[in-house]
Amino acid sequence: CCPRRIRRILDKNIKFHRMCAYMIVLMTLIHYFAHSFNVDFFTSAYTSKILRKRLVARLIQIGNAPNETYLNPIRSNVFSVGAVFLLTGGWTGVIITLSLFFMVTSSVEFIRRSYFEVFWFTHHLFIVFYGFLVVHGISMQVRGQTAASLLVHDPKRCSLINPALWPQNNCPTPVFAGSAPMTWKWVIAPMVLYVIERIIRLVRFNQQVEILKVIKHPSRVIEIQMRKKGFNAEVGQYVFIMCPQLSQLEWHPFTLTSAPEEDYCSVHVRIVGDWTTGLSKVLGADESGNEVLPSWKMPKLAIDGPFGTASEDVFNYPVAICVGSGIGVTPFASLLKSVWYKNLNPEHEMVLKKVYFFWICPETHAFEWFGDLLAYLERQLAEIGRQDLIEYHIYLTRGWDHKQAKTIYAHEEDSRDVITGLEQKTNYGRPNWDEIFSKTAQSHPNTHVGVFFCGVAALSAKLHKMSNKHSGSGVSFHYNKENF
């Protein structure tokens, strides 16, 4: 629906979330410190030093008599810190600031990476935050004279007159009112959208997911092939998976590795933490399970999604450079499979004519399944004579010892690569991006080239720079990054 340039901005949603959070923290501090002066003004109005000022003494009394509205929300002499808790704005503010404090301290990258549950569960305090934010101003304690009262009681003139003489001097008792809460007008729309999204997740939780196959790959990777009614995904999208048997509260994201053209959806799960280990156990894929589990013994799974990422746009570009580093290679499994399927369909002319695929891994460990996929695609493409559709380069950046190096050198002349078994040889070390980009720019003049990356942040910054550097004079590189 929307042009590609505008849709690309939505890829930066997490960055936007963080910017909003920083702004909220900054504004909260300013708000708090400004109101600390305010609270002290309110409470110190009752101390004897200030009471000597007749105007202040009179103003704080207004509101004590019936039919009068008050100006000072603190109605008696209290200690200033105590007043913070007496005011509705005060104690709701304390609750809001404390929830914000817990959310912010647990969202730093160190806590997120090493103690994820602390981050996940404290971040749900946002419900408390928004709930109390909406009622923060409900007592209308920021007060001033009403417009009607200003017409009859001019504060500039009457403040100079002794308040005891006000009735004689045409200064009737002023009427005060507070301003109504406004925050709810700003946050109601996002809150409604969020509630709708959680309801959708609840509905999806109740939909049945049928597990078709569980495949064990080398290096502790399992592939789960599933089917759900009405589930349609685009290329490279991801889903959240929940297993009620393991934990009612944890939804974990996984990239879909199946192409949209296939009639099942699959994810490749690497067994790393306690949830994934539990998952492999209930699926019967751990070491003890050598028998095949019948389908009625399979655990219930819930899928929420699919959610989109940058890689969806790949078919809109005539040429695409796809770079995956480490675990970031998973969305490209879905992409490459889909390119192959679309090519089988001759009547549908694809915009995408050429894919350059770069796979950069520290070691091939844990991604043997992807190497197998590439070998399979290579064979299929060779069969229909379209080997030039996908050009792939694999870079192994570290993780070979001198014995392996000897083996590699000994097999240098083989037609197939000794590590992956592919026709394209594995390169060792990091790619020379300048050379790659300038070569691509030369072979495809006057085209829009889409650069798609998923992986480590340092490489992302480099690729973005390269895309900007080599754009111009006809060829333009559009950089898209997927968040992990």
Next chain:
Amino acid sequence: MWANETALLGSYVLSIGGIIGIMGGLLKNFMFWLPIGIYGLIFGIILVILEYPRGRKNKGNTAERRFQSCTATLLTKLPFVDNYYFRAIAYFIVCIPSAIIVPTLLGSVFVIIGSGIYLGAACHNEKWAPVSARTEVRSQSADVTQPPSRPPPRLPQNVNNPNQI
């Protein structure tokens, strides 16, 4: 670890609150703020120095904060600082005086919460330990610091190699 993050953020807010207290204390109406503001600022800065170096995680590599090595060496020399019971009780006592005026109240409450989390960590027998140098993850390859002494085996020059990149 989380106690460290909360106490650090709390000490930042306490220092800012101290500054606000001092600024307000210079006004005639809020002279009571001035001594507490100075107290808040001084102890806020001391707490920042104490909390800034991140301790070592029990397993895996610990990501250090930028420039934390400057204060980490100081911390290894001070007594009692690596004991979390000490930190919990000391922070609690330090923050009580600064909780009596509103600007520094926020920072003190945060640091007191941090001290509560430290108390929980101390009950689990956690301690502060300086971060050692990052453990090398290089695979156990043979020592390759010496240049090769013999030339590598080469193929005959007149064979064409179509598979070379």
